[in-house]
Amino acid sequence: MTETEALSRALIEEAARKSGLIWLQGPAGPSRALWHVWHEGAVCLVGGGAGEQPLDGLGLEDGGTATVTVRSKDKGGRLVTFTARVSELPAGGEAWGAAVAELKGKRLNAVDAEGIEERWARECVVLRLEPRGDGVEPLPDGSLAAVPVASPATTRKAMPAALPRLLRKRRR
Structure with missing residues (x-):
């Protein structure tokens, strides 16, 4: 391992350990924010079951690759982006x-902290994303x-301009 590769690996590990959120982009679909842990030299995450983070639509498969972007925990900005080899851990x-x-x-x-392991074994997939040896990708210049992503979630409509005056009248 060259010095550059060792420094890249150390940067990836330090960033992934401190951040609780990564952006993961598989071969298909847009990037998705997922929580994870850094464990034994790789990002590990669980998802795909009821009540867990969705992994569908990313096109992740055992032996494939994915692009992982680690964000800063305090500022939320991009720290490092790297290519990882995806491996599914057998339950x-x-x-x-x-x-x-x-x-x-x-x-x-x-919801079920006591039986979470059994539920994950039954319904979910645990993925290990190990950084490949080609190092980190350079930070982009653009936005x-x-x-x-389309969602059924909605936001409130704007508050009517007269509402603050109406609420003040009620207090009197």
Whole structure:
């Protein structure tokens, strides 16, 4: 391993350890924000089941590649982007158990904290994203702003201009 590769690997590891959120782009579909943990030299994440982060539409497959962008925890900006090899950890295996133990500690607001491992084994997929040896990608010059993914979620309409005056009259 060259010095440049070692520095790239150290940058990826430090950024991924400190950030709780990555942007993942598979061969298909737009980038998606996902929570993760850094475990034994790779980003590990769980998803795909009911109540977990969605992985559908990304085109991730065992042995494929994905582009991972790690954001800054305090400012939210892009720190590093790298290409990773995707591997699906088989449920119940030794590597799966170690990754799930780390993921379970970072999973917030789990409905069934006691039976989460069994549910993940039954319904979800645990992925390991190991950085490839080609280092980090250079930071882009442009904005890279993208159109948001279609969603049934809506926002409130603008507040009527007269509403503040009406509320003041009621208080009197």
